[in-house]
Amino acid sequence: MSTAIEKFNFHGDELEIVRTEEGRVAVSIRRVCAALGIDPDSQRKKLAGKPWAVTVMSTATGPDGKKYDVVCLDLESLPMWLGTIEPSRVAEGVRAKLERYQVEAARVLADHFLGRRGVTTQVAAPLAAAATVEALVSQQLAEQLAGFKSAILGEIRATLQARAVADTCTIGSARATHLIKAPLAEIAALRSSIHTARRAMKREGPRAHAQLRAELGFFGEGRAWDLLPEALLGVARVKLAEMRRAALRDVSAAALGRQLELVHPLPRLEGVSAPSPTPRA
Numbered sequence: 001m002s003t004a005i006e007k008f009n010f011h012g013d014e015l016e017i018v019r020t021e022e023g024r025v026a027v028s029i030r031r032v033c034a035a036l037g038i039d040p041d042s043q044r045k046k047l048a049g050k051p052w053a054v055t056v057m058s059t060a061t062g063p064d065g066k067k068y069d070v071v072c073l074d075l076e077s078l079p080m081w082l083g084t085i086e087p088s089r090v091a092e093g094v095r096a097k098l099e100r101y102q103v104e105a106a107r108v109l110a111d112h113f114l115g116r117r118g119v120t121t122q123v124a125a126p127l128a129a130a131a132t133v134e135a136l137v138s139q140q141l142a143e144q145l146a147g148f149k150s151a152i153l154g155e156i157r158a159t160l161q162a163r164a165v166a167d168t169c170t171i172g173s174a175r176a177t178h179l180i181k182a183p184l185a186e187i188a189a190l191r192s193s194i195h196t197a198r199r200a201m202k203r204e205g206p207r208a209h210a211q212l213r214a215e216l217g218f219f220g221e222g223r224a225w226d227l228l229p230e231a232l233l234g235v236a237r238v239k240l241a242e243m244r245r246a247a248l249r250d251v252s253a254a255a256l257g258r259q260l261e262l263v264h265p266l267p268r269l270e271g272v273s274a275p276s277p278t279p280r281a
Helices: 031-035 040-048 075-084 094-113 130-144 146-168 172-192 198-217 230-264
Strands: 003-004 008-010 013-019 025-028 054-061 065-074
Touching: 008 146, 008 172, 013 094, 025 031, 025 075, 025 146, 031 040, 031 065, 031 094, 040 054, 040 075, 065 075, 065 130, 172 198, 172 230, 198 230
Parallel strands: 003 054
Antiparallel strands: 008 013, 013 025, 025 065, 054 065
16 A cells, blocks of 8 residues: 555644555554654554554655655554553653543543443443453444544544645746745856856756755656745745755855965976966967
C-alpha cells in the first residue's frame, strides 16, 4: 500500500497518519513512541502478539518526496494500546497526560461492567478468565470510545480538506515575479560575479531555478512559477533567503581571495622567465 504521510495534531502532539486502501485511518507507531519517549521496536513486537491490535505496513511519500516504509496502527486500536503502556516508562513530560487518559478509560470500563456510580448492580457470576476479560475489554473500550474516534476522524477530515484547498490555490503571475523570479535573478547575478568566463555566468540562472525546484519538490515540464501552490510559498521564501546568504558568502570569499593575490602574488618558478612584451608596431 502506497500513500502520503499526513500530519495530525493529537492533544498537542504531532502524529503521522496514513489512509489505508479501505479508507481507514492509521497512525505511525514510530511517531507515537517518539512523543511518549519509548522504544518503537519493542512496542511493535508487543503489538504483534495482541489480538486487538491491527497493524499495517505502508509505503508512504514523505514531505521531502522520498518513499518510506511506515508501520502503522489502526486508529481503533490506539486507545487500547495507550491503556496498556506503563506510565513510569514514558517521558516525564507526557506521563501525567497518559495517566489521566488511563484513569478516564478505566472509569468508562467500570461504568460499563459495574454500572454508573450511584447505581446498584448485581454481579451474577465471578469474572471470567483473563483472556476472556481482555477480549471483552477490547470490544467494550472500542464501543465506549466511539465518540472519541469520531471526533478525531472529523478533525483529520477537516485538516485534509483544508490542505486540499490550499494545494489548489496558486500564487499567480504577479506574486511569482516579485517573490520568486526577482530573488532568483539576484542570486544568479551574485553567483555570476564570481566567474570570469561568460559561459559560466549564463549557467547560474538555470542553476538557481533548478536548485529551488529541487528544494520544494516542484518539478514537471512546463510548470511555471505562477502555478506554485500557496502552501509552498512560505517554504520557498525561506529557501531563497538561505540561497542568497550562501551566494553572498561565496562572493565575499572570492573577493578576499583576489585581494590576497594582489598583496601576496604567487612566487615565480625558477628557470621560468616572464614573457617578453610584444613590441609595438
